[in-house]
Structures are given as C-alpha cells and as structure tokens.
Amino acid sequence: MPAPWWSQAVFYQVYPRSFRDSDGDGVGDLDGVTARLDYLQRLGVDAIWLNPVMVSPMVDHGYDVADARDVDSLFGGLAALDRLIEAAHGRGIKITMDLVPNHTSSHHPWFQAALRAGPGSVERERYIFRDGTGRDGGRPPNNWLSIFGGPAWTRVVEPDGRPGQWYLHLFDAEQPDLNWDNPEVFEDLEKTLRFWLERGVDGFRIDVAHGMAKPPGLPDMKVAKAEMVLSDMDDDPRFNNDGVHEIHRQIRRVFDDYAHAVAIGEVWVYDNEQFSRYVRPDELHLGFNFRLVRTRFDAAEVRAAIENAMAAADLVDATPTWTLSNHDVDRAPTRYGGGQRGLSRALAMTLVMLALPGAVFVYNGEELGLPNVDLPDEALRDPIWERSGHTLRGRDACRVPIPWDGDAPPFGFSTNPQTWLPIPSEWAALTVEKQVGDPNSTLSFYRRAIDLRRNRPEFDGRSVEWLDSPDDCLVFRRDGGLVCVLNAGSAAVALPEGEVVHASAPLVEGNLPPDAAAWLA
Ligand code: GLC
Numbered sequence: 062m063p064a065p066w067w068s069q070a071v072f073y074q075v076y077p078r079s080f081r082d083s084d085g086d087g088v089g090d091l092d093g094v095t096a097r098l099d100y101l102q103r104l105g106v107d108a109i110w111l112n113p114v115m116v117s118p119m120v121d122h123g124y125d126v127a128d129a130r131d132v133d134s135l136f137g138g139l140a141a142l143d144r145l146i147e148a149a150h151g152r153g154i155k156i157t158m159d160l161v162p163n164h165t166s167s168h169h170p171w172f173q174a175a176l177r178a179g180p181g182s183v184e185r186e187r188y189i190f191r192d193g194t195g196r197d198g199g200r201p202p203n204n205w206l207s208i209f210g211g212p213a214w215t216r217v218v219e220p221d222g223r224p225g226q227w228y229l230h231l232f233d234a235e236q237p238d239l240n241w242d243n244p245e246v247f248e249d250l251e252k253t254l255r256f257w258l259e260r261g262v263d264g265f266r267i268d269v270a271h272g273m274a275k276p277p278g279l280p281d282m283k284v285a286k287a288e289m290v291l292s293d294m295d296d297d298p299r300f301n302n303d304g305v306h307e308i309h310r311q312i313r314r315v316f317d318d319y320a321h322a323v324a325i326g327e328v329w330v331y332d333n334e335q336f337s338r339y340v341r342p343d344e345l346h347l348g349f350n351f352r353l354v355r356t357r358f359d360a361a362e363v364r365a366a367i368e369n370a371m372a373a374a375d376l377v378d379a380t381p382t383w384t385l386s387n388h389d390v391d392r393a394p395t396r397y398g399g400g401q402r403g404l405s406r407a408l409a410m411t412l413v414m415l416a417l418p419g420a421v422f423v424y425n426g427e428e429l430g431l432p433n434v435d436l437p438d439e440a441l442r443d444p445i446w447e448r449s450g451h452t453l454r455g456r457d458a459c460r461v462p463i464p465w466d467g468d469a470p471p472f473g474f475s476t477n478p479q480t481w482l483p484i485p486s487e488w489a490a491l492t493v494e495k496q497v498g499d500p501n502s503t504l505s506f507y508r509r510a511i512d513l514r515r516n517r518p519e520f521d522g523r524s525v526e527w528l529d530s531p532d533d534c535l536v537f538r539r540d541g542g543l544v545c546v547l548n549a550g551s552a553a554v555a556l557p558e559g560e561v562v563h564a565s566a567p568l569v570e571g572n573l574p575p576d577a578a579a580w581l582a
Pocket residue numbers: 121124125161232268269327388389
C-alpha cells in the first residue's frame with residue numbers, strides 16, 4: 062500500500078482571522094486565503110489547516126461553535142469555503158478544517174434549549190449540568206478549574222428565575238462541555254463530519270482530542286491547576302480519560318468511509334505510552350506531539366523531545382508529527398530569547414524539524430520570522446485576559462495579522478487600518494514583499510528547505526540515526542542519507558563530510574556557527 066499523502070506532508074496552519082482580509086472589515090477571511098494560494102503554492106506546502114471557520118459568536122475566535130455545519134459570514138459563508146477548496150485542489154493543496162467536539166458555544170441551539178428546559182430534561186443531558194454543593198447549592202459541583210482561569214463551572218438562572226444548576230466548561234463560560242455519554246452527541250458529530258467530507262474537505266484537526274470523555278462521578282482534582290498540559294496524567298481528571306478512545310474509534314469509523322481524509326488530534330499528553338493510544342490503527346491518523354514546542358534551545362533536550370516523540374509513534378507504528386508553533390503558544394523566535402538570536406535559533410530548529418520523518422506543521426507567519434508582539438492592554442482579545450482577571454495576557458501576541466506589503470500597517474493585510482489586532486510598524490522590514498525577492502530572507506530560507514525536503518531522496522525513510530556529535534550539538538542521519546547538524550553551543554563546530562545543501566546561517570570558514578543548523582547530503 063502506498064504511504065498516505067499526509068505521511069510526509071508539510072501542513073500550513075492558517076489562522077483565518079489573521080491571514081488576509083478580502084472585504085475590508087479588518088478581519089481575515091476565506092476569500093483572503095484563496096487570493097493568496099499562489100503564495101502558499103510557491104512556499105511548497107501540501108495542505109492547509111484552517112482554524113475554525115464555523116458559525117460562532119467568536120468569544121474564543123471560532124472555538125465556540127454555534128452551528129458546526131455552516132461557515133460564519135465573517136469568513137465569507139459556505140460559498141467562500143467552496144471557492145477555497147476548489148482553488149486549492151486545483152493547485153494540489155489539500156484543505157483540512159478544525160473540528161471542536163469537546164464543547165459548543167453557549168449560543169448553540171442545544172445549549173439555549175437546555176437553559177430553557179430546566180433540570181432533569183433531556184435537553185440538559187446533552188451537556189454536563191449538576192446541582193451545586195454547599196448551602197443552597199451555591200458552590201460548584203467540584204473543584205475543577207477552567208483552562209482559561211477561574212472555576213470550570215458556571216451557575217445558571219432557572220426558567221423560574223431562581224439560581225439553579227451549574228454547567229461544566231473546561232474553557233470559557235461561553236464554551237459548555239458536551240456530555241459524550243449521550244449518544245446524540247456523537248450522532249450529531251457524525252453528521253458534521255460527513256457534511257464537510259462530502260464537500261471535499263481533506264480532513265480535520267480535532268480540538269482537545271484528549272478531552273471529551275469525563276470520569277464517572279466527576280471527582281475533584283488533586284492539584285488544582287488550570288493548564289492542560291499533562292505531564293502526570295493521573296493528577297488531572299479533566300483530560301485523558303479512558304472513555305476518550307472509544308470516541309476516537311467511533312470518529313475513525315466515519316473517516317474510514319473517506320479514504321483520502323486525515324484526522325489529526327490535538328493531544329496534550331506527555332507520557333509516550335498514553336500518547337500512543339491516540340494514534341493506534343483504529344483511532345487518529347496523527348496526533349500533535351508538543352514535546353518539541355515545550356523544549357528549550359538545548360541539544361540534549363531537543364534530542365530527548367525527538368526521541369520521545371518518535372518512540373511514542375513507534376509504539377503503535379504511527380507517523381510522528383512535528384511543530385514549532387501554533388496559535389496557542391509563543392512564537393518560536395520569542396520563545397528562544399527574542400531578537401536576532403531568537404530568530405537564528407528558530408531557523409536552526411526549523412531545519413531540525415524539516416529534517417525529521419513524518420508530518421510537519423508550519424504556523425502562518427513562521428515563514429516570515431515573525432516574533433510575538435507586545436500588545437497594549439486595550440488591544441487584547443483573547444478571553445484568557447478577562448477570565449484570568451487581567452493576570453494572564455493570553456495568546457493574542459502570536460496571532461497578529463500577516464504583513465504582506467507596503468511600508469506601514471496594515472501592510473496589505475486589509476484595506477482597513479483598524480485590523481482586529483494592531484500590526485506593529487516595525488514589521489515593515491518583514492513583509493512578504495520585502496522578503497520574496499531577497500535570497501537571504503527567512504521566507505527564501507523556508508522555501509528552499511521545504512523544496513529540498515520534498516524533492517531530495519536523502520529525506521527518504523522513517524527512522525533517524527544519531528551520530529557522534531560535539532558537546533551541545535546534535536547530529537542525525539536519515540535513511541536516505543541526509544545529515545542534520547544543530548549547534549546549540551557557544552562555539553563554531555566543524556561539519557561532517559558531505560555537501561552542505563542548506564544552512565540556517567552562513568558558515569564561518571567552513572564551520573557551523575552557534576545557534577545554527579545545516580543539512581548535508
Ligand atoms: C484548543 C485550541 C485553542 C482553544 C481551545 C478551546 O486548545 O487550540 O485555541 O482555545 O482548544 O477550544
């Protein structure tokens with residue numbers, strides 16, 4: 062059987078609000094993506110992952126879905142998605158969407174009906190409603206915290222006007238968790254999956270894929286923490302409950318009717334054996350392994366992240382996935398220390414990532430070397446800012462719109478100077494227009510790297526062999542012969558034998574400088 066299209070694919074994550082605005086409302090949209098497909102084709106990506114574009118009040122920018130089988134008018138409606146699918150397929154680019162099965166928007170008709178119907182109704186059984194504890198039920202049913210800060214429960218006012226039950230929301234109060242013990246929930250998700258797959262969508266990234274199932278009795282958390290990264294699964298009853306795997310098997314059976322489609326889970330689970338369960342042959346095709354994202358620029362840590370991610374996939378003969386950034390984490394140049402050094406390190410890590418076997422995810426703007434943006438308080442839009450009582454700034458800093466051209470904001474992103482997040486004027490130096498013709502730009506660097514990865518036989522094979530390396534460096538070889546060297550130390554190092562086909566920084570007298578990586582064929 063030939064390897065599926067996604068097994069070595071470069072996915073490009075489009076955050077639709079921030080890619081390109083076609084209608085001048087200051088928010089990116091799907092016709093904006095369609096208009097820039099030439100750019101993505103030239104970059105060499107195989108597929109696009111679109112963050113949610115379904116109908117939503119946009120409290121969490123689309124992760125609060127009010128109608129899972131329609132496209133929000135903010136993004137151009139269903140017709141705009143059809144145009145994008147057709148145009149992308151015409152260029153050989155696949156389109157994957159984001160699916161949000163753990164929760165809906167509080168504006169979803171199901172939740173509105175649940176509020177109206179009152180305690181004990183079948184409508185309430187689609188969500189997780191419980192009576193409170195303490196006197197008059199005035200305290201939440203358990204001690205769970207929302208990922209976005211504050212309690213994971215909100216009390217409702219009953220139809221008779223009295224304070225009543227509480228409902229669970231692992232994220233914002235506007236994102237009530239669905240009750241996956243209720244068969245109606247999967248039946249509806251199946252309709253949603255088939256609706257989009259029949260329209261030609263090539264797969265889904267599945268949001269909070271380690272969520273959905275809840276433990277019987279909803280026991281308290283032992284350690285009350287908000288974060289959803291699981292280093293020790295047993296501590297956190299909110300995620301990674303056994304029942305989740307039967308849900309993935311149900312989802313997979315639907316996918317199996319659409320042989321072309323891929324299911325990619327967002328799986329914040331660290332333990333290799335636990336992680337591997339999500340990518341067993343009858344569950345997800347791919348799972349995001351976030352070890353590399355969480356790793357400092359340190360040779361031993363990077364190697365450990367790679368080894369663990371590969372070991373987790375190998376346990377069940379699955380394909381590993383790699384990513385350095387997304388819409389939820391600080392941009393790589395900022396994580397690695399900011400400034401020129403942070404950028405150099407990010408580019409070095411890009412060569413490491415693109416040298417690895419498996420599927421790779423590039424987040425829009427990464428190919429331009431965009432850093433996080435320090436936004437003023439009044440510009441912040443992430444619900445985390447409000448929910449944390451203005452203690453956590455949230456994720457807006459990595460979601461600022463793409464600078465396309467010109468010398469001043471909004472840099473061709475929109476015709477509207479009021480973009481949904483402001484674009485800093487310093488990004489004049491980072492526009493696509495400035496970088497596209499410059500052979501030394503970050504964009505040219507990405508294009509060449511993706512092109513080599515796609516076309517050179519040295520990238521063949523599924524395994525990685527670690528070679529002897531100087532201190533603070535790592536060196537590995539692919540089956541096809543590609544050698545990747547990362548220098549995370551403080552002195553230049555000699556390179557092994559071979560032709561240097563790409564490097565993230567100019568060599569110094571034939572040596573690889575610190576904070577750099579090189580590919581040898
Ligand atoms: C996922 C998304 C994140 C969203 C959350 C709730 O982690 O990546 O952006 O806020 O789920 O849906």
